[in-house]
Amino acid sequence: xxxxxxxxxxxxxxxxxxxxxxxxxxxxxxxxxxxxxxxxxxxxxxxxxxxxxxxxxxxxxxxxxxxxxxxxxxxxxxxxxxxxxxxxxxxxxxxxxxxxxxxxxxxxxxxxxxxxxxxxxxxxxxxxxxxxxxxxxxxxxxxxxxxxxxxxxxxxxxxxxxxxxxxxxxxxxxxxxxxxxxxxxxxxxxxxxxxxxxxxxxxxxxxxxxxxxxxxxxxxxxxxxxxxxxxxxxxxxxxxxxxxxxxxxxxxxxxxxxxxxxxxxxxxxxxxxxxxxxxxxxxxxxxxxxxxxxxxxxxxxxxxxxxxxxxxxxxxxxxxxxxxxxxxxxxxxxxxxxxxxxxxxxxxxxxxxxxxxxxxxxxxxxxxxxxxxxxxxxxxxxxxxxxxxxxxxxxxxxxxxxxxxxxxxxxxx
Ligand SMILES: Cc1ncc(COP(=O)(O)O)c(C=O)c1O
Ligand SMILES: Nc1c(O)cccc1C(=O)C[C@H](N)C(=O)O
Numbered sequence: 288x289x290x291x292x293x294x295x296x297x298x299x300x301x302x303x304x305x306x307x308x309x310x311x312x313x314x315x316x317x318x319x320x321x322x323x324x325x326x327x328x329x330x331x332x333x334x335x336x337x338x339x340x341x342x343x344x345x346x347x348x349x350x351x352x353x354x355x356x357x358x359x360x361x362x363x364x365x366x367x368x369x370x371x372x373x374x375x376x377x378x379x380x381x382x383x384x385x386x387x388x389x390x391x392x393x394x395x396x397x398x399x400x401x402x403x404x405x406x407x408x409x410x411x412x413x414x415x416x417x418x419x420x421x422x423x424x425x426x427x428x429x430x431x432x433x434x435x436x437x438x439x440x441x442x443x444x445x446x447x448x449x450x451x452x453x454x455x456x457x458x459x460x461x462x463x464x465x466x467x468x469x470x471x472x473x474x475x476x477x478x479x480x481x482x483x484x485x486x487x488x489x490x491x492x493x494x495x496x497x498x499x500x501x502x503x504x505x506x507x508x509x510x511x512x513x514x515x516x517x518x519x520x521x522x523x524x525x526x527x528x529x530x531x532x533x534x535x536x537x538x539x540x541x542x543x544x545x546x547x548x549x550x551x552x553x554x555x556x557x558x559x560x561x562x563x564x565x566x567x568x569x570x571x572x573x574x575x576x577x578x579x580x581x582x583x584x585x586x587x588x589x590x591x592x593x594x595x596x597x598x599x600x601x602x603x604x605x606x607x608x609x610x611x612x613x614x615x616x617x618x619x620x621x622x623x624x625x626x627x628x629x630x631x632x633x634x635x636x637x638x639x640x641x642x643x644x645x646x647x648x649x650x651x652x653x654x655x656x657x658x659x660x661x662x663x664x665x666x667x668x669x670x671x672x673x674x675x676x677x678x679x680x681x682x683x684x685x686x687x688x689x690x691x692x693x694x695x696x697x698x699x700x
Contacts, residue, residue, distance in 0.1 A: 339585070377591055386535070399517075400426060402548075405545075440457075441456075449483070481512040626645045
């Protein structure tokens with residue numbers, strides 16, 4: 288078995304794609320990009336920036352080791368909100384003071400779903416779709432059990448995604464919250480956030496959007512789209528690293544009334560007063576519960592600097608070019624083997640990944656990993672190619688798709 292062609296092979300007929308790519312040089316800023324490994328999992332865990340190692344070391348030496356407990360007064364206490372503001376500006380289209388960083392996406396989904404239900408007292412239903420990421424569905428089921436609510440499931444086709452018409456069909460006077468994902472984790476379908484949010488508002492409900500597969504790859508305009516609540520992880524396109532803290536967004540108009548269920552001391556208006564009873568902070572700090580993960584935010588701070596410099600519009604342009612290239616190669620090399628596209632063909636409807644289906648894809652994925660080509664597998668029969676615009680090259684996509692064709696030929700003989 289041959290190893291994949293080097294992602295920098297000058298002999299490729301597609302070498303001009305990388306040569307013409309204005310973002311190509313950013314690839315060198317990432318650890319491991321010089322190796323022949325083909326990485327198609329940037330939508331599960333992004334590569335680290337080289338500079339992050341030095342930043343982490345400096346943090347340990349200077350901020351943690353040097354400042355010790357004084358660090359809290361000097362910057363750490365505000366960090367969940369200062370990083371939140373930066374994230375709001377570079378990736379979420381949200382105003383300062385509406386985003387806080389901390390917890391995992393799952394915990395924030397719980398806190399925000401409970402908060403959303405509390406914003407609509409007396410209403411008994413939550414809308415969720417059957418193809419939403421498992422943690423979103425499980426949290427919705429748990430909250431429904433806890434509060435005695437009913438879930439209104441929208442049946443979503445895993446190869447496309449949720450439409451405003453489907454949501455309209457289940458909305459009603461009992462709908463409290465609509466919980467959906469902006470970019471579908473399997474198909475990469477981009478939901479019409481503004482359209483669905485407007486429909487939910489007409490029905491008197493609030494929306495909670497999971498942005499895990501969009502933020503940092505697809506432009507997000509939370510304020511312009513009139514979104515109520517949102518959350519998402521930072522370890523995919525935002526480059527935060529394994530287990531990096533998630534973020535929560537609350538529209539300004541809901542901040543004063545927002546009641547989240549984990550009323551810890553760090554969400555108190557004056558945590559160090561240590562007084563009786565919980566008085567929530569008037570702003571987004573009320574979303575915090577316990578001591579925020581300062582160490583875990585360090586790589587994110589760094590990665591957001593780069594995203595801010597490049598700009599989300601340029602990132603999306605490259606993302607569309609990469610996924611379009613992957614679809615074209617799949618049509619050429621894989622469709623003759625019976626592989627089908629399970630992502631939208633229309634680039635404007637497609638997020639940052641491409642899913643290809645074939646009955647042998649589970650075995651194909653295992654074999655690809657053994658030859659250092661790293662996509663992931665998602666049922667049913669889906670090979671998912673996550674293309675990170677700042678660290679994936681066109682040559683890498685080409686090498687990877689050729690490897691898929693070779694492995695598919697092996698397993699289907
Ligand atoms: C849409 C979506 N929501 C949530 C998560 C994960 O949540 P957590 O960060 O809590 O593991 C993921 C990926 O793991 C995801 O794709
Ligand atoms: N969060 C993950 C993890 O802790 C381990 C392995 C994968 C992940 C993922 O991010 C999965 C990803 N959200 C998905 O869409 O499949």
